[in-house]
Amino acid sequence: METLQTDALAFSEFMTGLTPSQDARVSSAAPARVPCEGCGARRLCQAAQLCRGGDDRPVSLPVCARKVKAGEAVYRAGDPLRNLYTSRAGTSKSIRLYRDGRQQITGFQLGGEFLGMDAIATGRHQTEAIALEDMVVCVLPYREIEALADAYTDVRRGMERMLSQEIVREAGLLMLMGNLSAEERVAAFLVDLSDRYAERGYSALAFTLRMSREEIGSHLGMKLETVSRMFSRLQQRGLIALHGKDVRILDLPALRLV
């Protein structure tokens, strides 16, 4: 997997599942239909079971790919729920806005992970998703997902499981915010990223943070200076080594116990 990271073109192709000629059709302006079959991330895609037509499911979800540049929004708070999304490549953040301008990052989404489920309750997006780097996202029309879910039990179960997983994930964050010290939170954040990268086939011990210290702080409920200090402290303890945004985890078991 690491070799792919060193080969930018092959890596891009692997993640997007698009050959250069297909790639030309995929733009912000004109999303193109692309088959799940060609998607390199399919094995790890949370939405894959919704996309593919199973033995007993002749119809598969028509998936459009869309490019989103770093800093652009996948969707905005208040937007009506038209689509759900999966990241084919790239990382995004989900921001929840508050009345007085305060905001909180409720989560980061890596490649293969699902976005937008907060909108299902009200029909409007409660958060907004901003790309932290250039992304390719799969656009999953919500109406079609609903239709599929109406027709096929396993799709329905999949949706429910993903919603419930999100509840469990947020409950874990609540625990973190309510009980853990700043150092413990940062350690838990790194362990979580490590686990998720490992799940997607990347190195669990060396990765690049796609988000700033301030964004990490907003997610964990602390200030950017504190994040920086805790990184330094973990480094002094010999648990991690970091140069800028590049993290190497030197002692993962110990980091889990912080």
Place this chain on the structure above:
Amino acid sequence: METLQTDALAFSEFMTGLTPSQDARVSSAAPARVPCEGCGARRLCQAAQLCRGGDDRPVSLPVCARKVKAGEAVYRAGDPLRNLYTSRAGTSKSIRLYRDGRQQITGFQLGGEFLGMDAIATGRHQTEAIALEDMVVCVLPYREIEALADAYTDVRRGMERMLSQEIVREAGLLMLMGNLSAEERVAAFLVDLSDRYAERGYSALAFTLRMSREEIGSHLGMKLETVSRMFSRLQQRGLIALHGKDVRILDLPALRLV
């Protein structure tokens, strides 16, 4: 509604929808089938749309009522998901346990509110629900819910909306934990309770806290002494008046702005 609170028997009957003779059949040991039709809380029941048989839905969910004494568990962490629950009467807390004994209260459930959705992802309950006072809960067999959801679109939509609402609710809590001061959190907690009591027909300005200061603290991410101090401060400011667990909100608009 307040008159009902003064008449204990009528109130109990109203909330449980059980006449005394029915009531005798309802015990922890032997849950009895009770129809949603007789339930006084039905209009406010989050699960009502799952229970009742609509025009196009001949089959309705067989609902059993169960009594749970204060301090007893509705379900425990690790229990396999067999049922979802609605509180017919009484308040519960949802606790999430942590490896080292630390724990966090992820929420309180009032009468009419749903319990147990955290189990759908894994098939086992991630939290445990403990009654804060004597409760009557509706036991909704998960398999039957699934079957109903497979058969009827509106049931499926209802389930998804409830799951998504839970995500939005927890995201709000995350915001609270990440950004608000102790005083702001306590104020927000009271406002939330006020809104929910109002929704269920009770007074928005006078109610009794069913949980201890420590439980409030565990929910809001602070210590019980701090909760007490913040209550005192809000009282000094003239926003609330409290005697023990009885709260009167003197200036709700101001409390919202804290």
Place this chain on the structure above:
DNA sequence: CGCACGTTTGAGCACCATCAACTATAGTGG
């Protein structure tokens, strides 16, 4: 009544936020 428990209030301290200075890095244009 006495005991247990929940709650309130106080004093001192630790942790994290704030303010501020400095460094590192990347991007821009001469």
Place this chain on the structure above:
DNA sequence: CCACTATAGTTGATGGTGCTCAAACGTGCG
């Protein structure tokens, strides 16, 4: 290629918020 700038990150000094420890005060119950 190098200055120049802007942005991100690190580190230090200081203060405030909330935690810890502790004592006193109710309130309910056996």
